[in-house]
Amino acid sequence: MNLEDFRNTPFRMQDLSSVFPNCANLKMKAKRLEYDGDIIRLKKGLYVASPLTSRMELSPFLLANHIYGPSYVSMQTALRYYGFIPEAVYSVQSMTTGVARDYENTVGTFNYIHVPARYYNIGVTMKESTGATFMIATPEKALCDLMVFTPNLNLRFQTSMRDYLEDDIRFDMDALLNFDLDIIKDCAEVSRKKTMLNQLIKFIENERNI
Structure with a gap:
């Protein structure tokens, strides 16, 4: 076996x-x-072969899954991945049932936000990119995560919901029309911000009726 076999x-x-x-x-x-640059240290005891060694591009999302877990990529990182927000995201944001932590290495910055176990498993999927398969939130779950775990965010009215989506995060409003509302409903049932997520559901339903 050689180092490049780790891919x-x-x-x-x-x-x-x-x-x-x-x-x-x-x-x-x-x-x-x-x-010597053959491997990259991600954290104590955890490494990845450098691209020069593996001849493969690194996948920050796969690395995020491994650096701390269980975890899945979410929030602005996932929304940017799906092309639903325009701004670049300079850290990899993940949700975890563990204690919230941050890691920084030569690859980048990795943030982990704690979520309750009963909320964690809703709306998580597998995606493949750059020769790697990783766990990531669905678009619906990523938006729920962002809204629920942004401190002091409380969108109680339809007007404030529109302002948040259109102006604050510049969300692709057309994408909402294809959202699976069942995922948001499941999140709302176990979320500490149930009222706000129900407002999101109502907002999407109203958009579909326009």
Whole structure:
């Protein structure tokens, strides 16, 4: 086995023993490989082969799933991925049932927001990009996550909902017409911001009737 066999999937330090079976000190070996640019350290004990080694593009979303979990990519990061908001997002935002944490490495910044377990599994899907398969929120769940876990956001009226979507996050309003309202309803049932998500459902229904 060679380092490039790891492709662009993160691996643990002990996994290096399959590449260097006679190495007596994997920690020192990992440091040398990192210094030489063969691997990239994502966090303590977790690495990924560099693109020069693997000949594959890194997938920040796949890395996010591995750096801290269980987790799935969401909020502005997912909405930008789907093309529903125009602004660039400079960190990878994920939801987790674990404690909220932030990680920073040479690849980028990774933010993890805590969500309750009963809310976590709603509206999560698998996508494939750059030779990697990763967990990401559906568009409906990503928008719910953004609204529910943005501090001090409380959209109680239809006018404020429109202002938020059109002006604050510049959401593609046409995309709302194809949203699966059942996902939003499921989120609302277990969310601490049920009233606001119900306002979102009402807003989408009104848009469809125009």
